[in-house]
Amino acid sequence: MTRSTLKDLLSIDLPIIQAPMAGVQGSALAIAVSNTGALGSLPCAMLDLDGIRRELAAVRDRTHRPFNVNFFCHAAPAIDETREAAWRRALAPYFEEFGVDPAAIVSATRRPFDDAAADILAEFRPPVVSFHFGLPSPDLVARARAWGAKILSSATTVDEARWLEAHGVDAVIAQGVEAGGHRGMFLTDDISTQVTTMALVPQMVKAVRVPVIAAGGIADASGVRAAMSLGASGVQVGTSYLLCPEATTTQLHRAALASDASRHTALTNLFTGRPARGIVNRLMRELGPISALPPAFPLAASAITPLRSTAESRGVTDFTPMWAGQNTSGCREISAADVTRALAGGVF
Ligand SMILES: Cc1cc2nc3c(=O)[nH]c(=O)nc-3n(C[C@H](O)[C@H](O)[C@H](O)COP(=O)(O)O)c2cc1C
DSSP, rough: OOOOOHHHHHHHHEEEEEEOTTTTTHHHHHHHHHHTBEEEEEEOOTTHHHHHHHHHHHHHHHOOSSSSEEOOOOOOOOHHHHHHHHHHHHHHHHHHHOOOOGEEEEEEEEOOOOOOHHHHHHHHSSSSSEEEEEEOHHHHHHHHHHTOEEEEEEESHHHHHHHHTTTSSEEEEEEEETTTTTOOOOSSGGGGOOOOOOHHHHHHHOSSSSOOESSSSSSSSHHHHHHTTTOSSSEEEEEEGTTTTTTTOOHHHEEEETTGGGGGEEOOTTTTSSSSEEEHHHHHHHHHOOOOOSSTTTTTTHHHHHHHHHHHTTOOOOOOOOOOOOTTOOOOOHHHHHHHHHTTTTTT
C-alpha cells in the first residue's frame, strides 16, 4: 500500500501546514494561509469557548478552503501547594524588583480539548483537527471523526509516532528538537530523547505507514525539499510566520525575532512547566533554562504572568516567553501568503 500524499489526504494544493501557534495568532493568519492553498491552523489552547466560536465563525466566513483547528490535550494538574510555594520563593526577588504582589496571582489555564469544545466544533465541522501532547480520550477523538475530520498529532520520538498510529491518527507531525514552542512530547519527559528533524523524519517514515509531516527548522523552499526527500509527505512551519502582519506577535517579541538575540534559543520549562523552545532571556539565564522548580503545566505560568506584564509595560522581556525555533531566517515582515509561496518555491 502506498502512503497517501498530504495534499490528497487534506485536499490542499501545497504540502504545507501553517503551524498552530497559541498566543501569537488567531483566525487572520489561518485564513490567509488557507486562501493561498496551504493549510491554515487555528490554535485554541488559549481561547475560551466564546473565543473558539468567534474565531471559527471568522474562518468559516472568510475561506472556503480546508483549515485546521488545534488543541492541547494535557490532563489538568492538581495544584501542589508545596511546589507552588517553592516556585514563588524562587521568584520572590523578581516580585520585589518589579513591585509585583504575589497575593494577586491568578491561576493560569490552558484549555485541553473537552466535550464543550467538541460541541462547538461539531457546529463548524472543521476538516482537520490537530492535537499537541498526545490525543484526548478515544470518545473525544471519535466525536471529531464523526463529521469526517482528519486527525493529526505531534510526535517527537519514533515511539510516539507508533503510538499515535496505533490510536488511529491520519498523519503524524514529526516535531524535531529545532521547533519553536512547546515540545509535543507525551510518552516521556526526558529531554535527551528529543532529536533533530533530520534524524527524526527518516526513522519515523520507516516506522509508520501514515504520512509523516516534518516540523522544526524549516524556513525556505530548500528546507521543504530536504524534508520531502527524507520521506516527509509535507511540512508544518511555525516560526517563519511570526513576523507576518496577520500574526498577533507582540512588538517586543517581533523586535527580539528581528534582532541577533533570535539566534540563541533554548528549551525551557520555566514559563509553563513543560519544555518549550524560545529566545533566551534573563529568567532562562538566571533560573534555568530547565529547572525542577516550576509547577506542572500550565500552572508554572500563574506566577510568571504578572511579572511578565509588569516588565513588558516597561519594555522589558525578562519574563516573556518569546517562543521561536532555531531557524529564524524565514522571519520577514511579509504577508502570510508570501511566506507560504516562498516555502513552496514554485515547485509544489
Ligand atoms: C510561537 C509558537 C507557538 C506554538 N504553539 C503551538 C500550539 O499552540 N499548538 C501546537 O500544536 N504547536 C505549537 N507550536 C509548535 C508548532 O506546531 C511546530 O512544531 C513548530 O512551529 C515547528 O517548528 P518551527 O517553529 O521551527 O517552524 C508553536 C510554535 C511556536 C513557534
